[in-house]
Amino acid sequence: MSKPKTLFEKIWDSHIVAQEPDSPAILYIDLHLIHEVTSPQAFEGLRQRGLKVRRPDRSIATMDHSIPTQSLSLEGLDELGAKQLQKLRQNCAEFGIKLYDLNDPQRGIVHVIGPELGYTQPGMTIVCGDSHTATHGAFGALAFGVGTSEVELVLASQCLIQYRPKTCQVVFDGKLPKRVTAKDMILALIAQVGVGGGTGYVFEYCGDAVRELNMEERMTLCNMSIEAGARAGMVAPDDTTFAYLADKPFAPKGHEWDRMLEYWRSLPSDEGAHYDKKIVVDVSQLEPMVTYGTNPGMGIPISQPIPDPALERDPDRRTAMEKALNYMGFQPNRPLLGQAVDVVFIGSCTNSRMTDLRQAASLIKGRKIANGVRLIVVPGSESVRRQAEAEGLDKVFKEAGGEWRFSGCSMCIAMNGDQLKPGQVAVSTSNRNFEGRQGDGGRTILASPLTAAASAITGQVTDPRSI
């Protein structure tokens, strides 16, 4: 009997092309996802050296970060943003890469379309010049974000130079209470371990609460692994995974499906496999989570007061909390519940899929959003948009007074003009509440789609269980 291996080890070991003594591994990359913001300098690097893309068939490009969401046209975009999109078109044409262009019916946020088109599959190594690439780990793939130099490496060689990360088993025990979601699970984990708590590790999410999640919820969970500093997050593939994949356009078919399914079933971690670290989170008492500060680790259960920096013993952390509360304009020991809200953003690679939109719509249906609140709903892909419209969700949001957009990253990264005004407070289903992330001077409270929807209705931070 060979040594028991974790899911991560199985994938890692099978992708090592070469490894010299005392050197990192040359790791093969099965799928490379590309978008407009982190790729132009990489293509330019290839051009300067006269190199080709080694496997254009393993590379997929989309436009998501800086595109407009009010219309599918480059008009109205600033000159630089438009130039960046033109550059992506030019690069993909020149190097023979499939591009989901602005008007392509299957275009969308890179981490939404990879799975929904069936490119993302268990056992793969997947990279993208985007830190939320961990999303694809929901399928039992090893997926992580890289910088532009590494984008160039993968374009040229289909490989990366990587030191083996450590592994951490994250067990979510118990049954998730009603109206508490995958977003709350991951925010609770990040609050527990901190934004640097996962540095150097790949998380594998296990436990009953994870098994109960559908694929879209697992994507939400894996998506924010990077916000704990983890290199990647993964969930072992199971029947939920296979059922999701079965009818996807680029998933294997027929005999090929049977062959791959047999392999996929061999991927889950073996009994007795070793992890370098283990974290247990009991979700049975979990509440909806909200953030009060300026990084995703500054999260609290929604019924709890904002923590008091004076009680923090570590001076650096105390300073960080004071700085965050000063930026947010929040007082310690006061509840966040009832905090007035200017904008509610439902979208981003974290929470813009059908599950998220259905949940938000379920609370908003038949209600109006509060006076003075701006609700922006941005589906994750054009396919999600069409499906939501077929179900009438767009009408639910619009009739309540909200805005319904074309797909894109939109106000998560605020590169396309969708942004907060200085001082505005947003409840956002996105992944980062960093200073100014959603617009200079903007203040972001991260939450689930249910909490966001509840807050849009009342105009203040609201517990979705109270609606």
Added chain:
Amino acid sequence: MQPFTSLTSALIPVPYNDIDTDQIIPARYLKVTDKNGLAEGLFARWRYRADGSLNEDFPLNQPRYHNRQILLAGDNFGCGSSREHAPWALMAWNIRAVISTSFADIFRNNALKNGLLPVQVDKQTHSKLLALTEEELSSPQSFAEASAMPWSVTIDLANQTLILPDSTKAFFPIESFHKTCLLKGIDSLGYILEFSGQIESYEWSDRAYPFGVKKL
């Protein structure tokens, strides 16, 4: 890649924990299709006030800290977005090393590929360095202007050593592969392309996903 061997400079203190790459360079500066002009965006939200004027309180805007090449940051530097524009912007400002108690993985990788050295020190050394920057501020300006040397530290990459002004030394970790690449200015693309033959063999082997079916 620019080689890195050793560097002597006084410090630029930005000693906050968890400085994310959105702060190092905000997203609005990411619309470039080259690496030009990024120095302008470095720490833009902290360097500029809401009305666009310079925030004189921020170290990078103070003449004292001009021409210094080592940034002293708090724990978990470079967390968040994978944007390589962060090390590019630091390099564009002529910063060649960042000292912290820890670095986020992607930032660290990106930095190493650009000849920007992440120097990870223990908490005690970090506190000493921080005290040094405070001591500098409380000393007469004329003294500091006469020479930055009393406040300078030296980074010796070959020996993985940080030398403080009082001559005490602190060791910092770096993988031997990265160290060699930095010392010699070897870029990773050149290195990886030497494996082309092995990559080709791997692609045709039954180990490659989806196993022996090379689709071209």
